[in-house]
Structure formats: C-alpha cells, structure tokens
Amino acid sequence: MAMSIEKPYVEAEYDPIYDPFTAEFQADPFASYERLRREAPVYYNEKWDFYALSRFADVRAALKNHEDLLNFQGVDIDDFEQEQSSFPGMLPNIDNPRHDQLRAAVQRSFMPRSIRALTDEVRQVCDTLIDSFGDRREIDISADFAWPIPFEVFYNFLGMPEGEIREKFVQWTHGIKHREIGSQELTPWARESSQELREYLAHLLRERRANPREDVLTAIVQAEIDGVPIAGDEIDFAAEATGLAFAMYLGGVETTAGTMSTLFEQLGRHPEQQRALHDDPKLIPRAVEESLRYRTIFQVTARTTVRPVEFDGVEIPEGKRVFLILGSANRDETVFEDAEKFDILRTPKPHLGFGEGLHGCLGNPLARLETTVALEQLVARKSIFELAGEPHRYITTPNAYVFDSVPVRFA
Structure with missing residues (x-):
C-alpha cells in the first residue's frame, strides 16, 4: 500500500539535493543524481513544488505511463513550454488522441528509409567541413564541426531557405534556448x-x-487528419501547423550538435578509445550510443500527474509536476556497470537518451545518422586528437547539458 505523505524524503530543514535552477547544480549535476538515486529516488523539492524521479526503472515506467502522467503543461522544466503550451501543434506538449494524429502526419519523413537516403548528403557536409580545417592542427571541434552539421543537414531536410537568412535562423535557435x-x-x-x-x-x-x-x-502544410487539413485557411504564428513546424525545428539541431560535442569531448579525454575506433571503425555505432547514454543531452523532461501515482512506495498526488531525470537514469549503477565511466567498448544496453514511449524523440534516426557519419569521416580522414583547452558549456535551458566549444589538437 502506498504511503501518502506530502513531502517524501525531505527533512524539516530544506535540503536541496536537486535544484536544477542553481549554478551549483549546473556545475556538476551528476553528483546530485548519484545522491538522488541513493537517498531520494522519489524526491520532492519544496521551493519549486515538483517531484523528481532519478532511477532508470522509475523514469522508464513514467515515460511509458500515458494515463497518469501527461504532457499538457509542457516538458521543459522552466517556463518555456509552459508558455508554448498555449499554442496548438506543439507536439511534445500534446496528449492523445491529437498527439498520435499529428505525429502520424509527419512520421513518413522520419522513417528509416527516408533518413538513410540522406547519408550521402550528410557525408558531403562533413567532408566539406573537414576540408575547411586545412592544415590546422588545432580547431574547435564543437563550433567548427559539431554545430554546423545539423544546421546544414536539418535545415535542408526541414525545408529552410538557403543564403543569408540562415544566419538569422542560427540566431533564433540560440536565442530561443537562452536562459539566466x-x-x-x-x-x-x-x-x-x-x-x-x-x-x-x-x-x-x-x-x-x-x-x-x-x-x-510541405508535408505539414499538405497533411490532413480525418479529411481536415492541419493547415487551415489562415496560417499565422499561432496556427497548429506553425506549432508543429516549430516543434520539429526545436528538436533538430541542439540534440545532434550536443551529442556530437559530448562524443568528441570524451574521445579527446580518452585517446585509447579513439585508437580503438581507428583500429576497428565498426565500433563507431557503439561510440554514438555511449555518448547518448553518458551525458544525455536533454537531461530531464517533465510530466504532470492527472491522478495520484505511486513510485517506490511513495504516492505522488494529483496535479503535481514530475521531473523525469533521463541524465540520472542513464547513469544508474544498477543497470549500467561502471556507469560513471565513458566506455565505447561496454556491452550495449537500452538507454533513455531519446526518451521512450509515446513521446520518444521523433528525429532520433536523423540525429544518430548525422553523429555516426560525422565520426566515420573524422576517423577516416583525421588523426587522433586530444583536448587543447577546457570545453565550454552552452548556456541553454536547464533541461539540457550541451557544449558549444571543445578545442582539440590533432596529432
């Protein structure tokens, strides 16, 4: 029988094991995650009035519980999607039945066959960027390689105009994510x-x-649900079709650039793992998956309870925000051996780098393709590299952990 207590695991004096809005937490979130998993797997933060789940089994179960934990208040833990949830079409914030209807309208563009067809284009983008390195031994592999790839590939895929306007899109992308x-x-x-x-x-x-x-x-503007176009007669900034395009746009760059940046940053710290890739490029897909697990780009996603729900014998009341900490779940030592270590040779296991269930990341095949091809071309054309300075973390939503600068030096 579930306990019904208002503030589980919280002492009389406020003890913020997990406060994702503080600079102290953001400096080292993984130490807090370890403590959460050990001491407070169902945690209540009284300052911000949210619950948090940190263990793999609990987070996975919550991601798949589409009856008790819903998305209508947004999945970001700050005010962004709370504000955006007032607009129709924002796929991450929509529950069924409309969610599945909208997702089906764009699903064909993200089918594996459609994504595989982009392989040559992705390789060409990567090779052009590698060519631009010239004879330089030192580059910023995040700013000069990881970020430009999805900006180019995904913008073409989505249908963004070419030319100078793309610089404006880059500014908007960084602006949307800017936080204090x-x-x-x-x-x-x-x-x-x-x-x-x-x-x-x-x-x-x-x-x-x-x-x-x-x-x-074009797929969005031509799509119909039960014979009714998604795009009505008037398409303005608040239209459902615009919200769907906006949601696609938001997911297309930061996840991929962040995954690549983490992958290159960790390979720079572990030259022996780079050598393994040069000796056996077939390990590259494993390296990509390890990057997604080790430092999951979107560290946390949020849900709202619509009825009481139990985890680990603790009942979370109706109407509460629940933070599902993917970044902690993917470091759960009961699931992943030596979970705190980056190891491309580990035996692959399912992780939650792209979420799971109804709201699993629609664009994950494209992100995986871009990251895989980028590493393939880098291994094929460049020598082993090491860090040439301290990586810089991108100022973005508190949901994310992303680098925008990873200076490296090639041998």
Whole structure:
C-alpha cells in the first residue's frame, strides 16, 4: 500500500539535493543524481513544488505511463513550454488522441528509409567541413564541426531557405534556448526569438502551400487528419501547423550538435578509445550510443500527474509536476556497470537518451545518422586528437547539458 505523505524524503530543514535552477547544480549535476538515486529516488523539492524521479526503472515506467502522467503543461522544466503550451501543434506538449494524429502526419519523413537516403548528403557536409580545417592542427571541434552539421543537414531536410537568412535562423535557435541561471523565467531574447521564428515559419508554410517542395514543411502544410487539413485557411504564428513546424525545428539541431560535442569531448579525454575506433571503425555505432547514454543531452523532461501515482512506495498526488531525470537514469549503477565511466567498448544496453514511449524523440534516426557519419569521416580522414583547452558549456535551458566549444589538437 502506498504511503501518502506530502513531502517524501525531505527533512524539516530544506535540503536541496536537486535544484536544477542553481549554478551549483549546473556545475556538476551528476553528483546530485548519484545522491538522488541513493537517498531520494522519489524526491520532492519544496521551493519549486515538483517531484523528481532519478532511477532508470522509475523514469522508464513514467515515460511509458500515458494515463497518469501527461504532457499538457509542457516538458521543459522552466517556463518555456509552459508558455508554448498555449499554442496548438506543439507536439511534445500534446496528449492523445491529437498527439498520435499529428505525429502520424509527419512520421513518413522520419522513417528509416527516408533518413538513410540522406547519408550521402550528410557525408558531403562533413567532408566539406573537414576540408575547411586545412592544415590546422588545432580547431574547435564543437563550433567548427559539431554545430554546423545539423544546421546544414536539418535545415535542408526541414525545408529552410538557403543564403543569408540562415544566419538569422542560427540566431533564433540560440536565442530561443537562452536562459539566466537561477530563474525559471524566459529572457527577453528567448521570447523575442520564439515570436520571430514562429512568424517566419508561418510565412514559409504559406509559401509552401503555394509552391510545394519535397520537404517537411510541405508535408505539414499538405497533411490532413480525418479529411481536415492541419493547415487551415489562415496560417499565422499561432496556427497548429506553425506549432508543429516549430516543434520539429526545436528538436533538430541542439540534440545532434550536443551529442556530437559530448562524443568528441570524451574521445579527446580518452585517446585509447579513439585508437580503438581507428583500429576497428565498426565500433563507431557503439561510440554514438555511449555518448547518448553518458551525458544525455536533454537531461530531464517533465510530466504532470492527472491522478495520484505511486513510485517506490511513495504516492505522488494529483496535479503535481514530475521531473523525469533521463541524465540520472542513464547513469544508474544498477543497470549500467561502471556507469560513471565513458566506455565505447561496454556491452550495449537500452538507454533513455531519446526518451521512450509515446513521446520518444521523433528525429532520433536523423540525429544518430548525422553523429555516426560525422565520426566515420573524422576517423577516416583525421588523426587522433586530444583536448587543447577546457570545453565550454552552452548556456541553454536547464533541461539540457550541451557544449558549444571543445578545442582539440590533432596529432
């Protein structure tokens, strides 16, 4: 029988084992995760009034529980998707039946066969960037390689215009994610970037209706659900079609760039693992999966309880925000041996790097393809590298752990 207690695992004096909005936590989240798993697997934060799950089994069960834990209040833990949830079409914030209907409308573009067809394009993008290194022994492998790849590949895939306007898209991408540590509120830059991007996406959707192409924006504007177009007569910044395009856009760059940056950062710290890749490139897919597990880019996703739900004998009341800490679940020592170590040779096991269940990441095949091909080309064309300076963490939502600078030196 579940215990019904208001503040499980919290002492009389506030003890913030897990406060993702503090600079102290963001500096080293993994120490807090270990303590959570050991001392407080169902944790209540009284300051922010949320519960948190940190163990693999609990997080996985919560991701798959689409009856008691819903997405209608958004999956970001700050105010971003709480604000965006007022707009229709934001796929991560929508529950069934509309979620499955909208996802089906764009699913074909993300089928494995469609993604595999992009392999040559991804390889060409990677080779062009490697060519640009020239004879330089030192580069920033995050800023010069990991970030430009998804900006180029995903923008083409989605249907973003080419030319100078892409620089504006880059600015909007970084602006949307901009945060101030210690606050749940969005910065003015984030709000402005979100509004401007939505308005431009609406413009592109209207253009695609008049001039269709082979891209995701066209798929959205042409899609119907039960004979009713997703894109109504008026496509503005608040339209459902715009929200769906906005959701696709948000997931297409940061996850991939972050995964690559972590992968290269860890390989720079572990040259012996790089040598293993050079000796046997067939290990590359394992290296990609280890990067996704080791430092999951989206560290946490949120749900809201619509009825009491029990985890580890603790009952979480109705109407509570629950943070599912993917970054902790993927370091669970009861599931992954030597979980705190980056090891591309470990026996593969399922991880939660892209979530799971109804809201599992739609774009994960493309992110995996880009990261795999990028590492393949780097191993084939460049020598082993080491870190040439301290990596810099990208200022982004408290959900994420992403580098935007990883200086390296090739041998």
